[in-house]
Structures are given as structure tokens and as C-alpha cells.
Amino acid sequence: MAKTILRKMLPFLIFLIFWEGMALMIQANRHVAFPTPWEVGRTLAALLAGAPLSEAPLARHVGDSLLRWLTGFGIAAICGIGYGLLSGWSKALRDATLPILHVLQLIPGLAWIPVAILCFGIGEAATVSMIAVTAFTPIALNVLSGVQQLDETYLRAARMMGAKGNTLLFRVLLPGALPATISGLRIGLGNGWRVLVAAEMVVGTGTGLGYAIIEARWTLDYASAFSCIGIICLIGLLVEHLLFKPLEERTIARWYLTGDES
Numbered sequence: 001m002a003k004t005i006l007r008k009m010l011p012f013l014i015f016l017i018f019w020e021g022m023a024l025m026i027q028a029n030r031h032v033a034f035p036t037p038w039e040v041g042r043t044l045a046a047l048l049a050g051a052p053l054s055e056a057p058l059a060r061h062v063g064d065s066l067l068r069w070l071t072g073f074g075i076a077a078i079c080g081i082g083y084g085l086l087s088g089w090s091k092a093l094r095d096a097t098l099p100i101l102h103v104l105q106l107i108p109g110l111a112w113i114p115v116a117i118l119c120f121g122i123g124e125a126a127t128v129s130m131i132a133v134t135a136f137t138p139i140a141l142n143v144l145s146g147v148q149q150l151d152e153t154y155l156r157a158a159r160m161m162g163a164k165g166n167t168l169l170f171r172v173l174l175p176g177a178l179p180a181t182i183s184g185l186r187i188g189l190g191n192g193w194r195v196l197v198a199a200e201m202v203v204g205t206g207t208g209l210g211y212a213i214i215e216a217r218w219t220l221d222y223a224s225a226f227s228c229i230g231i232i233c234l235i236g237l238l239v240e241h242l243l244f245k246p247l248e249e250r251t252i253a254r255w256y257l258t259g260d261e262s
Contacts, residue, residue, distance in 0.1 A: 197232055
């Protein structure tokens, strides 16, 4: 047990040692106040205790970022799953829209900043729209791929038993494409999180982790900026390892087991 914990902690210890050495070297050679892990940890503890960050507590920045993230992701999930199911069911819709989706996939998330500002102005709507657009594409393409990979015999049997319309979509196609859907949601959520932080830096939301980082940079409070970066990484790791990774593993294992038994 102890060896397992040590083995998992070893990469982080190596990273902290490397960070400490790099910070000391930069401070000595460039005379720049590059924060050490100790300084960042002390600043993070103060922020968690309620110290203000860009005129707002850390909890406010985290909460506002999470709200924007989940709102944009929710819009993307509803639209992406709906499109994937409908386009997998309708060849005409798929042929008409799939090339556009492939083009959208090539556009970096940050490239949507001027479009979002033109359409929605500075503020929440622009940030949420960027998250939604960036997360939509991988969700839609993965759901579509999952529907297309369904066994045709499975679909014919469902139709012979009277499945059609909404029943075929939500009782046959969606469960059949569930592993691919979860993978798409996982990718879309990660894409949305990365775009959120960058959008908060540029769009000027007034709160949020990205906004706090850029404000700390202007005031040369690099320890606070690094603390926010650490929180961003921590939230991403928690969502990945506590939600999507177990869900994806259980779903895929169950479907492969069902397929083997049949």
C-alpha cells in the first residue's frame, strides 16, 4: 500500500523539485520574482482562507467559472447529442451537415473570440457561447460515430418490434451509442474548460479563474496567478478521475461484456 502511494506521488515530487530548482535559477539569473512551490502553497492557503483575489474571494471566481463552464457544456451536450442521433438516423441530414462539422472541428477555440464578441458583446453570453461551440463538435461527432457503428441487425430487430420515431432514437440509438457518447462528453468538457479560462482572460467577465490570473499578472502577483493555475488543474483532474474515467470504464466494460455474452 505504501509503495503504491509512493509510486503515485513520485511524479508530483519530481515536478515540485524541478519547479523549485527552476524558480531559484530564474530568480538568480533573470532577477524575476518567479514563485517557488512554497510561496504558491502559502498564497493558496491564504486564498482558501478568504483572502481577496482581484477584489473578490477565491470561491466567487471558482463558482462563476464553474457556472459558465457547465452552462456552455450543457448547451453543447443537448445540441451535440441531438444532432448526433438525428444525423445518424437521417442520411440526408448527415450528408448536408457533416462537411460543415468537419470544418468547425479545425477551428481553434480561441479563434471564436471575435465572433463571440461581435454576436454577444463583452460579458457572460460571449464566454458561454465559446464554450458551447468548442464542446459541441466532439460530442456531435462521437455520438454520430457511435450510432453508425451499431450493428444493422440490432436496428432491424428494433424496427421489426415496432420501434420508430422517438422510441428508436432514445430507446435504441442513444443506448447503443452510449460508450461513444461518454467519450465525446469527456472530450467536449475538457475543450470547454480550456476555452473558458482563455475567454475569461480576454472577454473581461469581471470574475473567474482566467480573469483572476490575468489581473494577478498585471499586478505582478505571480504567486496568486500560479495558485489559480493549480486550481484549474485540480478541477480538471477531479472531473476526469472522479466522474468520466470511472463512468467510461464501467460503461465500456458493460457493453463489451454484453456483446461477448450475446
